[in-house]
Amino acid sequence: MSEKIKYFLERISWVDIMVWLFGLAILVIAVIGVIGSIHNAYYTKEQWMDFVVFGISQGGVYALIALGYTLVYGILFMINFAHGDIFMAGAFTGYFLAAKLNQYGIYNSHPIISLLLIMLLAMVTSVVVALITERVAYRPLRKAPRLVPLITAIGASFTIEYTFRGLYGSGVEAYPDMKIFVGKTSVLGLRILKVHLLVIILSILLMAALYAYVQYTKAGKAMRAVAEDKDVASLMGVDVDRVIVNTFILGAALAGIAGVLYALIFKQVHFFMGFIPGIKAFTAAVVGGIGNVPGAMLGGFILGIFEALGPGLILEGLGIPASYQLKDVIAFTLLVLVLIFRPTGLMGERLSEEKV
């Protein structure tokens, strides 16, 4: 008998047990919080629905940014730390066009055209910034040890932030309201904000388009080939440099549009606005399984919804005041939990081990 116990004890990993217990403890606390919140009925059903819809639209933005992280990570195995700032570049630049259009009255007389123009400008700006960053800061370092490009990316992040602060100023600017998107509308019997509806629809359309692009076009296939194995892909005649540039363009274009959508939800733009969404989006990419395109989308929505619901649903039930302050804590806790129970993210990472 004691032989058996000894045999068993020798093979137990205390670390795994502790980590699992840690994860379970958080889950139990979360459940207690949820029960508390529901029991006390702090919010009405409508308010909960509002939270969810807000979460989905915010999640859509996260997902769009997360795609940029995941695409670049899938190919270069680097965290493009500056991606959040590329998102900011688009949103901030778009503001000036919005303000000009508003000044001449076009903004509200031709809202769809205005929105398309603003998105186009935001996309182009983001893409240009991303291309310059890639060319100057990342390309020369492709074969460097992993820390080096990470530091460069951090440097690029600061550089972009403070360049735009220098160019556009340190003030907070606000996108003007677009009249047709003010107020609520009914969808399937739910009253939801029109802006949220717009953001949700657009982000889903864009994601579908991206998925189709990566999955079915020749360029998308080349991209996946490079992600799988750079050397083999280049032997097969794929221009790896070209594919990497394409990846940055694609990610940046999505980030630029995400910037405009973000500005539509939150109205305000400023030079530092890319930082937090950038980190959140990277978190979303990891939650979904980095390198995995559908994973990034799923991760974005899950993170968005958790963040919107978590404070009210979990923390208030635990009696924590001003719980909205802690929404970022929820996001990061979710990340830790996912990594504890599913180390490769929800949908699994698309990386071969030896490359990392």
Add this chain to the structure above:
Amino acid sequence: MDSQNTFWKSAVKNGLLAGAIGLYSTLVGLVQAFNKRAVIEQLSLGHITLLLSWGVVAYVFLNHHREAESKGKLIAAGALVGGLGAFLVALLPMTAQWVDYHFVFVHAGPEMYSLLTFGKGPWVGSAMLVAVGALWGVLIALVVSLPTFWRNSVVKAFLITITVGLLSDLFSGMTIGWMFQPFLGVEGLNILGAVLVFGLSIAYDYWSAHRKPKESAEAVATEPTGITKAQLRRMVVGALALVVVAGLPLLLGSYLSHVLNMVGLYTIMGLGLNIVVGYAGLLDLGYVAFFALGAYMMGLLTSTGPLGIAHWTFWEAVPFSILVAMVAGILLGVPVLRMRGDYLAIVTLGFGEIIRILALSNWLKPLIGGAQGILLIPKPPLFGFKIQTPIHFYYLILVGIGLAAFVAYRLRESRLGRAWMAMREDEDVAEAMGIDLVVTKLTAFAFGASFSGLAGAIFASYVGSIFPHSFNLLISINVLSLIIVGGVGSMPGVFVGSLALVGLPELLREFAEYRMLIYGLSLIAMMLLKPEGFWPEPIRKRELREEVGD
């Protein structure tokens, strides 16, 4: 004929590049902001920024073609690059009457235009600007066509003169500042000082170039006593360094001592993170969490305000600050034990943010003060005397650095240190060599965290009050960057990195707005040009160079 065409095409391209960089620095506002700082007499840093943005492009371009092209052509090309660069910048004031740049670019405005045109109006002024650009290009072409030794020496002397001019406040701020007065203007160097620095630099180059062979012969000779001259010299240098280090704050005065203190605190943190990242290869972006814990522990245990819980002295509280940070390092280390590099980075970053957000929250406000932080943290007493001024703290921090460096060095030279490095190189193989990865990782986290806790404790006592805003992600990134700028895994590198990334920006505070921009740009430049750091471990240098090069 064909190569001629490509040469001129390339010159035009470089002129455009020079213009683009010039426009960038103008529109971002660098030129205008730096104009407030005179470097040599009337020549401001703003002017120098413009000249440098054209000059660097011209220099690199001309230097590339130095062998192939005649001197006359180089001069013409220099004028072209400089002139074209200046012309692009001059387009701003020229077109300003028709285009409202200010709507988008905050810095575009009459003040900028008048600065660019020397106050002479858009047309005359722009012509002058282009002329200056072209002349500058010619000057650079002349320098490029000098023989190698003189060319390098002149460029170096030029850069050194600018640096000295820029940092001349440092000299006047010293307690012995009067000694430098004859060479300083109201701000920056005067002509005499500039010429002197320039000349000294070249003279030094000349001297060191002609001295070398003699010196190496000298080093070989051994004294009969068994102590080589090199050893003797090292001892003398060591003793001198000790005296300088001990006397430095008396020489520098209060403000510069404060700057050094910040450098010192970052050095302690850097030594700790160097264990985690440099030795053990664990990428930690949430390092600020332990700094915050150390500081809050010190605050809670010693504060005489309403939040103080123990009213202890600094000395009683320090071990607890270190211990709490260490335990937190282990606790936060456990969930990430099984995580791979980049996941580790984002999760640790998350931990750092969680600590900051919790410190800021209303939830924990009754305990740790929320956004209002903890006030009234007393200074450390010492045998009836109070460690109070920055100069006093300098010595306290010096002791802290000594302790941290001692521990880090001794650990590195042990079984544990080798286990860390083996793990950095190859985790699987390290495990197959009998290394317990759990223990090895957790000790790395624990030691890293404890150094940070020590720095946090000293910091809390030094500034007297702490706020959650002092503990943002920027600190983690700063510490990570400084160990990389210094050279990963290198202990002296940590100090060099702190000087460069913490000391310099403190000194250049008046450009506060652009501090981070310059910081970001230099991080990129550093990684591109010198990825092994300023003071690398000899081993590390070979590695990084080889991988970047091939």
Add this chain to the structure above:
Amino acid sequence: MEPILIAKGVTKRFGGLVAVNNLDFTIERGSIASVIGPNGAGKTTFFNCITGFYTPEEGKIIFDGREIQGLTPDRVTRMGIARTYQNIRLFSNMTALENIMVGRHPLMHHQWWDAILHTRRYKREEQEALEAARRLLNFVGLQGLGDQLARNLPYGAQRRLEIARALASEPKLLLLDEPTAGMNPQETSEMIRFIRHLRDELGLSILLIEHDMKVVMTISEKIAVMDFGKKIAEGKPEEIQRNPRVIEAYLGRGAASGIKSATATA
């Protein structure tokens, strides 16, 4: 005499693929045994099961009288098994000497406080480790190269350094994964001599994975042949050479010439 290692019914699966299938194998104390087989036959997986890198789903691995399957690699190493890798895996940014000293890790017991305070235990162990590392450098013929970074050593030296690192833990059983891969005939015969020398001088038991038939036939006392995760034959070199199933397995993959030339030289 009791065997040093007994594998009984070891099975390791990856999803649907059975990499090692119900494998039995015994290594006698002080002998040189080999596992051969075509690429992907499961030889390295078997190695990884022994060293604890993988946990076999079924079966037992008994080392020196104790069951070791499922233990973590560091514990297996501390019990006395050391290994080298097919594609040399040195700590490339550490010097040769440091590499060997890392290998000695299981024999050292000083803790961090010993290192900080430079206690007697620390000094004694470090001194011993340094001397042992120097001795091993000489033993594998790398004297004078101790301060070179491992990555800068020539290929053959890296192979030998890897063996020295494995020997530093003073193992009872040494696992060598294709020690002659990528070597020319002269280097190969030197390596053969060296492996024999290891056994004769240090009294080690050695398990080899090899592709090179000549090497296997020359130095092994016992050979197991694997194909598709299964052991298809086991015995002395001359028995293996005559075994029809082995010849078939190799002929099917066009490696008959290897067998023949090995037979000719043996």
